[in-house]
Amino acid sequence: MSASDPAPARPAVLLLSGGLDSTTLLAIAAAAGQPLYALSFRYGQRHAAELAAAGRQARRFGALAHEIIDLGHMGRLVAGATALVEGSPLAVPRGRAPEGAPQIPLTYVPARNTLFLAYALAWAEALGARDLWIGVNAVDYSGYPDCRPEFVEAFTALANRATRAGVEGDHFHVRAPLLHLTKAEIIRRGHQLGVDYGDTLSCYAPIASDDGRALACGACESCQLRRRGFIEAGLPDPTAYAAR
Amino acid sequence: MSASDPAPARPAVLLLSGGLDSTTLLAIAAAAGQPLYALSFRYGQRHAAELAAAGRQARRFGALAHEIIDLGHMGRLVAGATALVEGSPLAVPRGRAPEGAPQIPLTYVPARNTLFLAYALAWAEALGARDLWIGVNAVDYSGYPDCRPEFVEAFTALANRATRAGVEGDHFHVRAPLLHLTKAEIIRRGHQLGVDYGDTLSCYAPIASDDGRALACGACESCQLRRRGFIEAGLPDPTAYAAR
Numbered sequence: 001m002s003a004s005d006p007a008p009a010r011p012a013v014l015l016l017s018g019g020l021d022s023t024t025l026l027a028i029a030a031a032a033g034q035p036l037y038a039l040s041f042r043y044g045q046r047h048a049a050e051l052a053a054a055g056r057q058a059r060r061f062g063a064l065a066h067e068i069i070d071l072g073h074m075g076r077l078v079a080g081a082t083a084l085v086e087g088s089p090l091a092v093p094r095g096r097a098p099e100g101a102p103q104i105p106l107t108y109v110p111a112r113n114t115l116f117l118a119y120a121l122a123w124a125e126a127l128g129a130r131d132l133w134i135g136v137n138a139v140d141y142s143g144y145p146d147c148r149p150e151f152v153e154a155f156t157a158l159a160n161r162a163t164r165a166g167v168e169g170d171h172f173h174v175r176a177p178l179l180h181l182t183k184a185e186i187i188r189r190g191h192q193l194g195v196d197y198g199d200t201l202s203c204y205a206p207i208a209s210d211d212g213r214a215l216a217c218g219a220c221e222s223c224q225l226r227r228r229g230f231i232e233a234g235l236p237d238p239t240a241y242a243a244r
Numbered sequence: 245m246s247a248s249d250p251a252p253a254r255p256a257v258l259l260l261s262g263g264l265d266s267t268t269l270l271a272i273a274a275a276a277g278q279p280l281y282a283l284s285f286r287y288g289q290r291h292a293a294e295l296a297a298a299g300r301q302a303r304r305f306g307a308l309a310h311e312i313i314d315l316g317h318m319g320r321l322v323a324g325a326t327a328l329v330e331g332s333p334l335a336v337p338r339g340r341a342p343e344g345a346p347q348i349p350l351t352y353v354p355a356r357n358t359l360f361l362a363y364a365l366a367w368a369e370a371l372g373a374r375d376l377w378i379g380v381n382a383v384d385y386s387g388y389p390d391c392r393p394e395f396v397e398a399f400t401a402l403a404n405r406a407t408r409a410g411v412e413g414d415h416f417h418v419r420a421p422l423l424h425l426t427k428a429e430i431i432r433r434g435h436q437l438g439v440d441y442g443d444t445l446s447c448y449a450p451i452a453s454d455d456g457r458a459l460a461c462g463a464c465e466s467c468q469l470r471r472r473g474f475i476e477a478g479l480p481d482p483t484a485y486a487a488r
Contacts, residue, residue, distance in 0.1 A: 078370040110369035118359040125354035126322040154402040167389040
């Protein structure tokens, strides 16, 4: 490398579920030029098919590595408290929550984003990465407490008190560029960056098609937000729905 | 239950490694009368024998459940950055760090207590528990950033922004009663509460004895702190050391 070459960009860790938001996040981070380490989780979620999409998207956007962490034990700890993991006695609600319903839906998974960012932080410190990318969104956010700006700020403060790098002044940053975007704005942004939304899965309760693909149910809250997002963005919806 | 019975105490989650500090913590929490859920981790640590001690201590102090979470994948993420997990190219240092050495030792595991508390938080929210007990200590603390009061405060703030219970005003508390105690004070406290320190393991690099027991090496920083603690407490040291 000659003296005039720019310094190599610092690596970053990116949380990638294979859904619409985190795949858009991946496209944004790749466009920013950071070498990316993508991190996904298998936590007994009913929608594990999204992990296969995550792997394809990570390769497509040039991630240097894609790790899938098996959190199968999470189901045992939290199954009674969320509808979103296998073995839960709760069903995934269909449609948006009615007015007057509890603010935080049954699909909330206790401390999920705290746990995901804790893993991202551990990996980042070991890699020498200081940026943690997460696709949380506080506009069309379904009422999850760990998708709000207050959460992002609190985790950043924690990261810089909990780690060697943080206390030595080499600070971590949580990058959450989707935080204040509507679903339609997220879709428009990803569309500009060439995201293939046909190969992302947002559905909480997908249905296997005859040829083994995972079809979106079209009815859960996540499907409804996604559908409405494409309509509001004025873009064709490439999602394979089981029912329209 | 009659109207005059006291309300049942709220359950709590307690991080239990099977070492001297967390076993003393267990005795303190049990004496406080909370129904306890003990949580341990297998993360490829070189000193996994402490988990067997953790199970025996949890039963001895009446914990309602003891979960061991397998974080075998942590080794893959952080092995290059800590001496404390199997597969690491780094050796556990012998003795205390010399003056002028880096402040944070090689046995630091990136984001370990953040990850442990994240699991404790998830389980606690699912159980209806609001107290998270952790045996961190900032006096004889070996220089770990995630054993300081600033870390405990930052995690508490995060917990109450990240969770359904926290944002609904039913706050989490991180209980860290060992935070400002010396090792000798911890040992005296546990001795009063009947802790059998002969069945705890603090060593970072234990050695298997001929009869299959795990003997403390006597040389690593953790062993040296422990030895000095018993001497300063003026109590007999029941630890089985491989070398004295």
